[in-house]
Amino acid sequence: DTGSAAAVPINEVDIAYVTPVTVGTPPQTLMLDLDTGSSDLWVFSSLTPSSQVRGQEIYSPAKSSTSKLLSGHTWSIRYGDGSGSRGTVYTDNFTIGGLEVESQAVQTAQEVSSSFTQEQSLDGLVGLGFSTLNTVRPSSQLTFFDNARPKLDEEVFTADLKYHATGSYDFGFIDRAKYTGNITYTPVQQSPGYWTHSLSGYAVGSGAFQSTQIQGISDTGTTLLYLPTAIVTAYYRQVQGAQNSQYYGGYVFPCSSTLPTFTFGIEGARFTIPASYINYTRISPTSSTCYGGLQSSSGLGINIFGDVALKAAFVVFSGTNPPRIGFGTK
Numbered sequence: 001d002t003g004s005a006a007a008v009p010i011n012e013v014d015i016a017y018v019t020p021v022t023v024g025t026p027p028q029t030l031m032l033d034l035d036t037g038s039s040d041l042w043v044f045s046s047l048t049p050s051s052q053v054r055g056q057e058i059y060s061p062a063k064s065s066t067s068k069l070l071s072g073h074t075w076s077i078r079y080g081d082g083s084g085s086r087g088t089v090y091t092d093n094f095t096i097g098g099l100e101v102e103s104q105a106v107q108t109a110q111e112v113s114s115s116f117t118q119e120q121s122l123d124g125l126v127g128l129g130f131s132t133l134n135t136v137r138p139s140s141q142l143t144f145f146d147n148a149r150p151k152l153d154e155e156v157f158t159a160d161l162k163y164h165a166t167g168s169y170d171f172g173f174i175d176r177a178k179y180t181g182n183i184t185y186t187p188v189q190q191s192p193g194y195w196t197h198s199l200s201g202y203a204v205g206s207g208a209f210q211s212t213q214i215q216g217i218s219d220t221g222t223t224l225l226y227l228p229t230a231i232v233t234a235y236y237r238q239v240q241g242a243q244n245s246q247y248y249g250g251y252v253f254p255c256s257s258t259l260p261t262f263t264f265g266i267e268g269a270r271f272t273i274p275a276s277y278i279n280y281t282r283i284s285p286t287s288s289t290c291y292g293g294l295q296s297s298s299g300l301g302i303n304i305f306g307d308v309a310l311k312a313a314f315v316v317f318s319g320t321n322p323p324r325i326g327f328g329t330k
């Protein structure tokens with residue numbers, strides 16, 4: 001089997017992407033954020049206090065003839081940005097892009113943090129990290145990908161995220177029409193449960209490529225690209241008027257600045273992020289100061305290859321043994 005579904009940016013700066021999924025019988029359609037940086041599948045639900053729901057679609061297990069309570073099981077997750085949610089668990093039929101998993105653990109939120117309440121076009125997350133990260137207790141649950149794996153034509157899913165446009169996620173096949181040339185693969189270290197791998201180096205604009213191993217995680221659920229401070233300062237040294245603002249919590253610069261491109265390496269292959277992707281957003285709607293799509297990872301304890309980087313490539317998440325990740329030019 002295979003599946004293919006849209007990845008729709010939820011606002012005009014691609015802060016996150018949502019994908020239509022269906023839960024239950026008859027199918028209830030929700031728009032969920034497919035997140036390779038976590039492994040819980042949770043949804044706004046009929047159990048979410050109405051004070052915490054602001055326009056989101058909800059899953060009502062009582063309206064599904066195939067829902068079953070996973071008795072005695074709970075979950076609680078805290079994301080690196082301080083957001084979080086918690087609740088109870090049902091199993092139910094779950095589909096993405098025509099690919100169905102019967103009896104998928106669907107984590108129903110009984111509480112969500114304010115940033116989720118405020119994000120009205122996001123109805124929950126589909127964790128596509130390794131199932132070892134799942135927070136359901138007393139028994140942890142499998143991700144949609146792990147459940148679908150036995151029925152997939154090929155043990156892969158792919159991400160084709162786009163700048164200010166709708167892209168796609170595919171399951172079970174690699175669509176030759178979505179990239180040119182070959183996919184370059186590199187090993188994944190699946191502990192503690194992220195898609196952890198290394199870049200082979202980087203270049204700022206037309207500068208020389210610096211060959212250096214940079215370990216981090218490819219995370220479709222993180223908006224920006226977070227790299228070591230030395231690399232980030234070297235980048236913004238090329239930007240007139242750029243500064244690392246304590247007030248805004250990162251590098252800002254005049255929106256009129258000419259930004260260099262940023263190139264990253266995967267093994268011998270090179271992927272160039274256009275300057276426009278790094279001119280991320282105005283710090284407020286009328287401001288002429290802009291916030292960068294490349295920021296320092298020093299506060300995070302981990303480098304994160306988020307959407308600003310991933311949308312510059314066609315990315316193959318391969319669940320083979322051992323797992324690996326592949327990047328193709330598009």
Ligand SMILES: O=C([C@@H]1CCCNC1)N1CCCCC1
Nearest residue numbers: 035037038079080081221222
């Ligand atoms: O919470 C997160 C991210 C947040 C954004 C969505 N993806 C998961 N983590 C990934 C980086 C290490 C810490 C955990």
